[in-house]
Amino acid sequence: MFCKPCAGGRNGHIICYPIDSSLKALLSSLKFVVGKPNVLDKDRFIARLLEIIDNEVHTNDGPFVRELEGALANYLGVPHCVAVANATLGLELVLNALPRKGQVIVPSFTFIASAHAIVRTGHTPVFVDVDSRGLIDPQAVAAAVGPETVAILPVNLFGLVCDVERLSDIASSAHARLIYDSAHALGVRSNGKNVGGFGWAEVFSLHATKVVSGFEGGFVTTSDGELARVLREARNFGFDKKGVIVALGTNAKMSEVHAAMALTNLEKIDWIIEHNAANFCVYQSELSELCALIEPQEGESSNYQYVPVIVATSDLRDKVFAKLIAKGIAAKIYFSPGVHSTVPYIRNNICRSHDLSRTIDISSRIICLPTGVHVDASGVRAIAQIFNEALL
Ligand SMILES: *Cc1c(COP(=O)(O)O)cnc(C)c1O
Numbered sequence: 263m264f265c266k267p268c269a270g271g272r273n274g275h276i277i278c279y280p281i282d283s284s285l286k287a288l289l290s291s292l293k294f295v296v297g298k299p300n301v302l303d304k305d306r307f308i309a310r311l312l313e314i315i316d317n318e319v320h321t322n323d324g325p326f327v328r329e330l331e332g333a334l335a336n337y338l339g340v341p342h343c344v345a346v347a348n349a350t351l352g353l354e355l356v357l358n359a360l361p362r363k364g365q366v367i368v369p370s371f372t373f374i375a376s377a378h379a380i381v382r383t384g385h386t387p388v389f390v391d392v393d394s395r396g397l398i399d400p401q402a403v404a405a406a407v408g409p410e411t412v413a414i415l416p417v418n419l420f421g422l423v424c425d426v427e428r429l430s431d432i433a434s435s436a437h438a439r440l441i442y443d444s445a446h447a448l449g450v451r452s453n454g455k456n457v458g459g460f461g462w463a464e465v466f467s468l469h470a471t472k473v474v475s476g477f478e479g480g481f482v483t484t485s486d487g488e489l490a491r492v493l494r495e496a497r498n499f500g501f502d503k504k505g506v507i508v509a510l511g512t513n514a515k516m517s518e519v520h521a522a523m524a525l526t527n528l529e530k531i532d533w534i535i536e537h538n539a540a541n542f543c544v545y546q547s548e549l550s551e552l553c554a555l556i557e558p559q560e561g562e563s564s565n566y567q568y569v570p571v572i573v574a575t576s577d578l579r580d581k582v583f584a585k586l587i588a589k590g591i592a593a594k595i596y597f598s599p600g601v602h603s604t605v606p607y608i609r610n611n612i613c614r615s616h617d618l619s620r621t622i623d624i625s626s627r628i629i630c631l632p633t634g635v636h637v638d639a640s641g642v643r644a645i646a647q648i649f650n651e652a653l654l
Pocket residue numbers: 347348349350351372373375376417443445446466467468469479480
């Protein structure tokens with residue numbers, strides 16, 4: 263049974279109804295799903311769960327949250343790691359820590375949360391275009407910065423890395439802070455350096471669909487100790503270490519259960535990435551030349567959690583997507599449309615946009631294919647075959 267509050271129900275009563283049998287059949291027939299959680303060691307998680315219950319510490323900077331922060335800081339080689347309830351709140355806390363309100367430059371080709379966090383913290387998003395791989399275009403950023411720019415928020419989309427050097431130069435000459443949305447990029451490196459060590463702060467997600475799942479969750483990395491302190495206070499209502507309210511904080515704490523799940527899955531990250539990389543190689547060799555797989559460049563080492571493909575035309579993309587779904591393969595359209603053309607941004611006129619022609623083009627032709635620990639080489643071959651046939 264699915265339960266949901268029904269607007270038409272009397273006095274807001276919860277109405278329960280049996281899940282439609284055709285929907286049920288569809289759900290169970292979906293064999294390969296983009297973003298199916300990577301879970302490898304159930305027993306270890308259950309053991310930790312029992313430990314939490316015995317400890318009687320459920321939340322508030324508990325031992326598993328601290329252990330997770332330490333493990334992540336160590337894995338990424340960063341001085342500070344602050345766990346939060348999710349990446350969206352992580353972005354909000356960092357954006358709230360900026361010295362003043364102003365414009366934040368962000369790609370329109372991203373998940374909606376990158377932009378929502380900007381608006382919800384009282385800043386103005388300025389949308390710029392992306393390059394041919396869907397990453398923020400540094401030239402567009404350079405053209406968009408101005409006296410009102412307070413931050414640049416590039417997105418390390420699909421486990422790929424933005425042009426960190428040029429972005430760093432642009433940010434410092436514009437006196438703007440560089441905040442990376444690295445929600446997709448745990449375990450990713452650029453020229454031997456881990457994503458997590460770039461910019462003023464980087465924000466990661468531990469959502470169920472990401473490379474490491476904590477059910478929900480996120481964290482911020484930074485080398486700025488003062489920022490780390492501000493974030494720790496802000497995630498806990500504004501209490502400082504002594505329990506004094508020093509800021510207008512919120513509740514963005516991570517619970518012990520989420521930390522235990524993330525910690526358990528983080529222990530398997532090398533294995534997950536290796537598995538994803540092997541899948542990616544099979545996609546590379548199997549996918550038709552009538553489409554273009556977005557690939558890491560030289561010097562870039564991805565987590566391969568995403569398999570983004572650009573199809574020749576938007577009609578063909580839609581045809582391929584429908585065909586895959588009909589065959590029980592839950593591909594996803596990440597991301598379409600661009601944030602600038604979603605309802606709240608059009609309706610409220612809360613943004614500025616530069617030329618977004620590449621964003622519009624890519625978002626009309628992109629499709630992401632399944633990978634992760636539930637897909638193996640033979641699964642990839644089966645998906646690629648259906649995909650290739652649909653292209654013809
Ligand atoms: C998933 C995602 C987020 C949001 O992460 P949550 O932890 O779910 O809040 C932000 N940005 C991008 C690019 C994402 O894909």
